[in-house]
Amino acid sequence: MICAFLSAALGAYxxxxxxxxxxxxKTKPHQFSWLVFSIMNGIVFVxxxxxxxxxxxxxxxxxxxxxxxxxxxxxxxxxxxSSKWDKMLFAFALATIVIWLxxxxxxxAIWLTVLIDIFATxxxxxxxxxxxxxxxxxxxxxxxxxxxxxxxxxxxxxxSILYVRPTYGVICNIVLIGFIYYYRRNKKAESSxxxxxxx
Numbered sequence: 203m204i205c206a207f208l209s210a211a212l213g214a215y216x217x218x219x220x221x222x223x224x225x226x227x228k229t230k231p232h233q234f235s236w237l238v239f240s241i242m243n244g245i246v247f248v249x250x251x252x253x254x255x256x257x258x259x260x261x262x263x264x265x266x267x268x269x270x271x272x273x274x275x276x277x278x279x280x281x282x283x284s285s286k287w288d289k290m291l292f293a294f295a296l297a298t299i300v301i302w303l304x305x306x307x308x309x310x311a312i313w314l315t316v317l318i319d320i321f322a323t324x325x326x327x328x329x330x331x332x333x334x335x336x337x338x339x340x341x342x343x344x345x346x347x348x349x350x351x352x353x354x355x356x357x358x359x360x361x362s363i364l365y366v367r368p369t370y371g372v373i374c375n376i377v378l379i380g381f382i383y384y385y386r387r388n389k390k391a392e393s394s395x396x397x398x399x400x401x
Contacts, residue, residue, distance in 0.1 A: 206257030209351035213261035216344030217268030223338045224275045230336040231280040232329050234292040236273035238322040241299060242315050243269050246367050249311040255364050257355035261348050262367070281336070285328035295321040309363050316370050323374055327381050334385035342382070346375040 223229035243266035250259040282288060295318045302314045329336060353368035 205351045205354040205357075206260060209257070209348050209355065210260040210264060212344050212348035212351065213264035213268075216341045216348060217264070217271065219344070220268070220338065220341035221271060221275065223341070224272065224279050227279065228335075229338050230329075230333060231272050231276035232288075232325050233273070233276040233280045233282040234288055234295075235322045235325045235329075236269055236276050236280070238292070238295045238318060239269040240266065240273050242295075242318045242322065245299070245302065245311055245318075246315050249308040249315070250364060250367065252308045253312070253363055257352075259352075261352045264348075265345075281329065281333070285325070285332070287328055288325050291321045291325050312363050312366050315367065319370070319374060323378055326378065330381055330385045334382070334389045337378075337382050339379055339382045342375050342379050346372055346379065349375060 220229060224231055243262050247259055247262040247266055250262065298314050298318045298321070302311045305311070326337065349368050349371035353365070353372060356364055356368070
């Protein structure tokens, strides 16, 4: 119960600094990515609920609300086509959603959302390569903690499909945070090399 509460609290809170960062112009949300995240989180929430998930899925309900808000804000403050691969990755994500609709299987849906998430996250990573400061790391760190506590709510339960999404969520967010800092460090190094040496 405590883990479920912490997961929900962090899941709700992590949206606040991200939204504030968008409005202040510090974060440039990727339109395609957040549209896909919104659809995907809705699928995850419903699918995990139908598979028996309860405490572990609260965070995905909150992520669905947060990602929908982020998508709507991205229409005014965001970017798209930040790399030549964006349209292809977006098409792959939508095609995967269509496959899920055709199968109508909750277990298949959960596995497919992992694939959908990979496509959507790849668009953000490609954006970071050219705009390393377009994503704030702190909201993603909070999202990682929220997903991690969601995973802990499953401790003691038999190993099942319910473990897939929260486990993947923790790994994916950590990878994304790593790319944020990696590309920022590279950008800083490039800027230092371009700065003329003082005599």
